[in-house]
Amino acid sequence: MEVKIGFEVHLQLRTERKLYCDCPTNYAEVPPNTNVCPICTGMPGAKPMRPNRAAVEAAVEISLMLGCRVRTGEPLHILRKHYDYPDLPSGYQRTSVPLAVEGVLEGVRIREVHLEEDPGQYDPVSGTVDFNRSGIPLVEIVTEPDLRSPEEARRFLRLLTRVLEYTGRVRPEAGGAMRADVNVSLEGGGRVEVKNINSVKGAYRALKFELQRQAERLRRGQGVSRETRAYLESQMITVPMRAKELEEDYRYIPDPDLPPILLGEELVEEVRRRMVEPPHLRERRLVERYGIPLQAARVITSERELADLFERVAGEVDPLLAADWFRTKLKKVLNYLGLRAGEVGFSAGQLLSLLKMVESGRISREQGELVLRELVRRPEDPERILLRLGLSPLREGELEELVGRVLEENREAVQDYLGGRKEALNFLTGKVVGASGGRADPREVVRILRERLEGLRGRD
Ligand SMILES: [Zn+2]
Known part of the structure; x- marks a missing residue:
């Protein structure tokens, strides 16, 4: 049975100010209802400002990262989408017509x-509403129903989150603050939309x-009706919400208080020039x-x-060598300390x-790991960290000298x-490591010893 899955993903954009007013956006850090004004609380007669330019540019950048065609040179209306809920005092949410279309992300x-x-x-429990979040800009990304399994859907969402994080244009907690609706259907059944994800x-x-659930109903001949579930x-279950709202239920109209957005070619080109390489393409290039x-x-x-x-x-x-150290050791230390790569204090x-x-064998891998841990914790020149840890690396050529002496x-x-x-x-290796005061890397010692011994055999 063919499965069709598509997403509508909402993420908050990282801007200083809200979308249609000058209120700050740090809503989680301040007491309820302090980042508010007549505009974002929908007071009668309050007129919205022009859309925040930073938010518009962020949406353009995200669109380009997703390979979309930005709709330049045509008026893009901001619509009022009407519905009744206590968190929406004006009775409508402002949403733009598509700013960009026809993109593709990994198929x-x-x-x-x-x-x-x-x-x-x-908050339905206390019956109170906090309007600090009201008016924060969101980007909504709508996919075609191209995903075929929950596993594929999971992989896609992870990649999408990574792409958006790369832009630096969504709030840092983006992964956690993601809100998605998913539509899913099985061959022979109606399309079901699941909200609250x-x-x-x-x-x-x-x-x-x-x-x-759908497969079970189809198997029993009960059919799957088109509906919205939560x-x-x-x-970890879904329950019916209401009969699927038809588009006209929202009574979309262009917002008469706002002129349409006009995106110019120059703006798009400027954003494109500044844009970073998307992670899935970078992965392939590396x-x-x-x-x-x-x-x-992938880890890098x-x-x-x-x-x-x-x-x-x-x-x-x-x-x-570098890739191996990044994938295993560096990533491990960062995870252990709960740090992101952007937060480390050491230099490249x-x-x-x-x-x-490590590459030259001056220190062993184990010593290198100790230094790495210190480097992340208290950034300093690795030579100084060695001293601080009481590790004295071998001089250039010292290991060869030691091997020569032990053979002698x-x-x-x-x-x-x-x-x-x-x-x-093994005996000779032990002698060399002992002579180095434990500083020599046994693997390196074995390599050099073997080379020298085989050289001696050649002369016999
Ligand atoms: Zn406001």
């Missing part, structure tokens, strides 16, 4: 992108439940350019700052000198090795 078609305003927050995980669970996060595994590229591009850091060091050391140069020490002093073990007793290698 999923993006139908359109709108600019909207957030309503207030109604607040996370990627929520979307996945709602889809799992809904597909099972996802109940606490119970694989091709540096020859690193896809899995590593999970945050824009992490990918920037990688590209600053990858040209100077072995990219495979400091990380580079650490990786060079343990001729019997050398003969044993050459005579086929491979365990003599």
Whole structure:
């Protein structure tokens, strides 16, 4: 049975001011109903200001990142969408006609992108409304029903969130503040819309439940009617909301208080020039350019700052070594400390000198990990961190000298090795590591010893 899944995703844009007034947007940090004015509380006679330019540009940038065609040179009306709810005192929400259309993200078609305003927050338990959030700009992204399974849907939402985070244009908690409606249908059944989804995980669970429910009804010959359902996060189920509202129920009309938005080619080109490379394309480029595994590229591009850091060091050391350190060690330390790559205090140069020490064998991988942990915690030159930790790395060439001396002093073990007793290698390795005061990396020692011993065999 064919499955069709499509999304309407809403995310808050990161602007200083609201969309149609000058109220600040830090609604979560201030007492209820303090970031408000007659405009964003819908007082009779209050006229909206022109839409916040920063919000319009953000919506354009997001549209371009999603490969959309921005509708330049035509009047783009802002509509009033009417519905009754306590968080909406004016009785309508302002939403633009599509600013951009016909995009695509990893094979999923993006139908359109709108600019909207957030309503207030109604608390049904206390019956109070907080209007701090009212008027915060939102971007709405509508996809075509191109997804075929909950797993695909989850992967797509993760990627979409990553793309939006890359722009830096959505609020940093975007992943958490995402609100989505999903429409889902099975072949032979009606289209069901599920609302109240607040996370990627929520979307996945709602889809799992809904597909099972629909399949069961179809199997029993009960049919699936077209309807709107709500996802109940606490119970991981969906329940009926109301008969599907038809478009005309919202009584859309152009807002007579606002002139239409006109987007010029110049604005779009300017945004395009400033725009960062989208993560899914960057991932592919890192694989091709540096020859690193896809899995590593995926981790590295999970945050824009992490990918920037990688590209600053990858040209100077072995990219495979760097990719491995990024994917496993650096990411691990950052996760452990609950840090994002954008929050670290060390420089690319400091990380580079650490990786060079590891690459040249001057310090062992284990020592390198200790230094890395310190570098993230208390950024400083890696040479100084070594001193602070009481680790003295080997001098250039010191390891070779030590190996030479140990071979000289343990001729019997050398003969044993050459005579086929491979365990003599362990003995010699132990001697070298001991002579270095524990500073030499045993793996490196084994490599050099083997090379030298095989060289001796050649001369016999
Ligand atoms: Zn206001």
